[in-house]
Amino acid sequence: DVKVTQSSRYLVKRTGEKVFLECVQDMDHENMFWYRQDPGLGLRLIYFSYDVKMKEKGDIPEGYSVSREKKERFSLILESASTNQTSMYLCASSSDREMGEQYFGPGTRLTVT
């Protein structure tokens, strides 16, 4: 079974804190994604990586950065958390051969106070 794990299910941070969200996949997938999901807005792509040390901006990259030093790990960084970054964050991975077949982690519900 494909397994995508995320470091925390729930996280509470204060405004201005630096936040790290970690994602690990065990299927040797080339591609990894970070989405956020908000009521009424659906899933929105923040960043995407198609190879180690490679990244591409998604629809809403402002306020976020990412790091992919190893193939299995993709980190999302909130440099200075703000209340409008309170959301559900979802990591996903896919192979190059089947990019539409994405496997998601359980999500991290981040609250910024």
Place this chain on the structure above:
Amino acid sequence: DAKTTQPPSMDCAEGRAANLPCNHSTISGNEYVYWYRQIHSQGPQYIIHGLKNNETNEMASLIITEDRKSSTLILPHATLRDTAVYYCIVRARNSGNTPLVFGKGTRLSVIA
């Protein structure tokens, strides 16, 4: 990517087949139909995808009409654990970094 239209909600009795429709009348020749579902408070789960032939796996069957303008996801024996929002997505198979576009989906309620 082509747009899709799904009913906002459906009910299904436990043990019966759940048939979830999706219209995608503007689908182009290289676009596949993907189905995902999202159980409350979990990440989306890939179910199945197809191009023009019917597909079946351990989770579901996908029936695509001959003109490819619509499709139906079939859960043959729905259980309470199948209660979720089901998303139909049309996308070219390897369209680079374009994200999956999840619309509003169909909220399926399986009733005991």
